[in-house]
Amino acid sequence: MTLIAYSIAHFLTDAVCASAIFSSQEMIPYILMYDLLAFSTQGITGIMADVIKRYRYIAIAGGLMTALAALLPIPVALKVCLIGIGNSTFHVGGGAAVLKGSSxxxxxxxxxVAPGSMGLLLGMLFPSIMIYVSIALLLISIGLIWMKEYQSIEPSKDSSTFSMSGINKKIFAFIIIAIILISVSVRSMASYSISYPWKNTITLSILLGVFVMMGKAAGGFILDKIKAVPVIILSVLISGPVIAFLSSSILPSLVGQFLINCSMPLTLYMLYRMLPDYPGFAFGLAASFLFPGMAVGxxxxxxxxxxxxxFMSNAILLYIAVKIMKKGSINV
Incomplete structure (x- = not known):
């Protein structure tokens, strides 16, 4: 129940932010400010969250801040700052709570992670929903106060941590984390540089958004069932040529977006396994590296x-990271 509440709150948080920005002409120039606050600050927010360790309450605070900032009649610059900080706070708190309780x-x-992209899309397409999604976010954030901490009902099958002798451990841990973050950033850059000429109606935009959302949701499930290397093959090696050469066609584009988004839970999960004591920082660090890739793309x-x-380089790097993790006793 708590996981579903977090997922709905994620959808609503991104919907509130997008609808707040696109519901007013005044807000448009502030998009860069919002993106900087919402994405690039998540690493710092994650460190703070790991110090406090009350991840559920951090997520609640982020949801309440975002909803109230959107609803209150305050200056535009202040509104943008508050929804950006609120978004960052909710994502880190909610993401860390889910990682910590996922066994x-x-x-x-x-x-x-899956519903966020759909909330963002619907908020952009239908900015008039702002008041409704803000009230809904306010209510579900309050509801989370009385919910239990999220804890998976399944016992953990693999609680091993990265282990290598001496200085090698630090060197290889740094290499793996760097590979994952580079992968996140360049994947974001490549994805945002692609245009879809067929996406010329609201219906088709929503259809693409549905496939993006389904890919993110499926990625975690597939990773648990068949492990990381097959996911890399499916989500990066196969999707690469499809996205690169067939983006002008609807069906290949939908398949390509589904596959590439399967890799999002993979990179987040790999980063968390390398930083198991710092779920807030792991989640926030990955999110903060999306922003430079998006801005460049x-x-x-x-x-x-x-x-x-x-995409091919990305697949090779992720494969190397998985193999080093396996050498350090972490099987993903």
Whole structure:
């Protein structure tokens, strides 16, 4: 029940932020400010969350701040700052709570992250929903106060931590974390640089959003069932050429977006397994590396070959990271 509440709150938080920004002409120039506050601060927010360790209450605070900032008649600049900080706080608190209670399973993580993209899309397409989603977020955030901490009913099958002798442990841990973060950023850059000429109606935009959401949800489940290497093959190696060369066609684009988004829970899960005592920092760090990739990708028009090369390089790097993790006693 608590996991479902977190997932709904994630959907509503992103819907509130998007609808608040796009419901007013005044808000448009503040998009960059919002993105900076909502995404690039999550690493810092994660550190603070790990110090406090009250992840559920941190998520509640983020949800309440976001909802109230959207509803209250306050200056635009202040509204943008508050919804950006609220978004960052909710994501880190909710993400850390789910990671901590997931018994080293990736399925709950996929369920949590998936609805956010749909909330963002619907908020952009239908900004008039702002008051409704804000009230709903306010209510579910209050409801979370009385809910139990999230804890998976399944026992953990693998609670091992990364272990290597001497200095090698620190070096290899740094290499793995760097690979994961580079992977997150370049995947974001390549994804945002792609245009879909067929996405010219609200219906088709929502259809694409549904496939993105389903990919994120499925990624965690698939990872738990068949492990990381098959997920890398499916979500990066196969999706790469599809996205690079067939984005002008509807069906291949939908399949490609479903597959590439399966990799999102994978990278988050890998980062958490490397930083098991710092779930807030792990979640926030991954999210903060989305922003530079997104910012660069939106300003670039990459050739099909370069996009393919990025995806192939991404797959190789992730494969190397998985193998090093296995050498350090972590099987993903």
């Amino acid at each position: 080293n399973k990736a399925t709950p993580l996929g369920i949590f 939106l300003g670039l028009q990459l050739s099909n070959f370069i996009i393919l090369l990025i």
